Amino acid sequence: MLDSPFDSAWMRWLDRRVPTSRPWMLALPMALAAGASSGLVAGLACVALGRADVTAVALAAAAAGAVVAVVLGSLLCALALSMRQLHQRVTVMSTRDDLTGVLNRRQFMLLAEREWARCRRYEADGAVLLVDADHFRRINDHHGHAAGDALLREIVRVTGGLLRQADVLARADGESLLVLLPQTDPLGALDVAERVREHVAALQLDWQGLRVSTTVSIGVASMGATHTSLDALMADVDAALAAAKAAGRNCVRASPIQPRRSGEARPVISK
Numbered sequence: 274m275l276d277s278p279f280d281s282a283w284m285r286w287l288d289r290r291v292p293t294s295r296p297w298m299l300a301l302p303m304a305l306a307a308g309a310s311s312g313l314v315a316g317l318a319c320v321a322l323g324r325a326d327v328t329a330v331a332l333a334a335a336a337a338g339a340v341v342a343v344v345l346g347s348l349l350c351a352l353a354l355s356m357r358q359l360h361q362r363v364t365v366m367s368t369r370d371d372l373t374g375v376l377n378r379r380q381f382m383l384l385a386e387r388e389w390a391r392c393r394r395y396e397a398d399g400a401v402l403l404v405d406a407d408h409f410r411r412i413n414d415h416h417g418h419a420a421g422d423a424l425l426r427e428i429v430r431v432t433g434g435l436l437r438q439a440d441v442l443a444r445a446d447g448e449s450l451l452v453l454l455p456q457t458d459p460l461g462a463l464d465v466a467e468r469v470r471e472h473v474a475a476l477q478l479d480w481q482g483l484r485v486s487t488t489v490s491i492g493v494a495s496m497g498a499t500h501t502s503l504d505a506l507m508a509d510v511d512a513a514l515a516a517a518k519a520a521g522r523n524c525v526r527a528s529p530i531q532p533r534r535s536g537e538a539r540p541v542i543s544k
């Protein structure tokens with residue numbers, strides 16, 4: 274949950290009492306309570322002053338009180354509903370990437386930190402992938418920034434379609450994505466990375482009659498005992514991506530802590 278002025282105690286109180294679909298649930302009880310109490314007060318005042326028209330004054334006061342309460346209740350409802358919408362919008366803006374709609378890096382790091390702690394606590398498996406589009410500058414240069422944007426969205430769509438519900442997909446920055454794979458061992462992470470690589474390589478964006486495509490290089494790092502912090506893990510995944518780029522792109526490289534596959538000189542898989 275975000276820290277924001279919308280999280281103040283009174284906002285939360287109001288929010289609980291104003292269901293989106295039934296705003297009258299606040300206005301109606303307020304009107305009844307205000308009408309009854311102002312009628313009662315007016316009636317008592319009439320009795321105290323010895324006036325004869327007790328009932329008429331009490332009824333008039335009750336009606337006036339109810340009207341005022343309905344107006345106030347409606348205003349409060351409108352305020353609560355617009356604050357809620359604003360809160361939802363601020364939450365989306367601060368956690369999601371505008372272009373692709375997936376989580377932003379900041380939010381990813383919060384979730385990764387939690388997963389990191391869980392893995393350490395229970396000695397569980399988990400992995401992070403860093404997926405970076407290859408030579409993306411050329412896409413922008415040849416087809417324009419809008420085509421690059423559309424291709425990025427397609428890469429996100431394709432990648433997201435390959436992940437489980439518990440996995441987390443985020444935009445790291447520019448043309449790179451981060452994937453968090455909870456409960457995934459090193460070989461499982463390599464398999465996911467390889468599938469992402471293959472599916473992106475097969476992607477063909479139809480852009481103004483032209484076929485636009487790209488490949489991705491992917492770094493993989495598993496949450497192992499050798500990492501003393503999440504930062505160390507992220508440094509490993511950066512290094513693995515750099516190795517994939519250096520190896521010619523359109524391939525997957527894992528950080529050295531990955532167990533080796535039989536016969537491999539390095540713990541990597543590639544195209």
Ligand SMILES: Nc1nc2c(ncn2[C@@H]2O[C@H](COP(=O)(O)OP(=O)(O)OP(=O)(O)O)[C@@H](O)[C@H]2O)c(=O)[nH]1
Nearest residue numbers: 372406407408409410411413418419421422447448
């Ligand atoms: N269309 C579009 N382009 C972006 C976005 N973010 C970053 N880029 C572009 O991605 C390109 C990244 O360029 P580089 O860092 O040189 O990397 P690259 O060309 O992909 O080369 P390698 O990563 O080394 O394979 C730049 O042209 C950026 O403008 C975006 O949101 N939309």
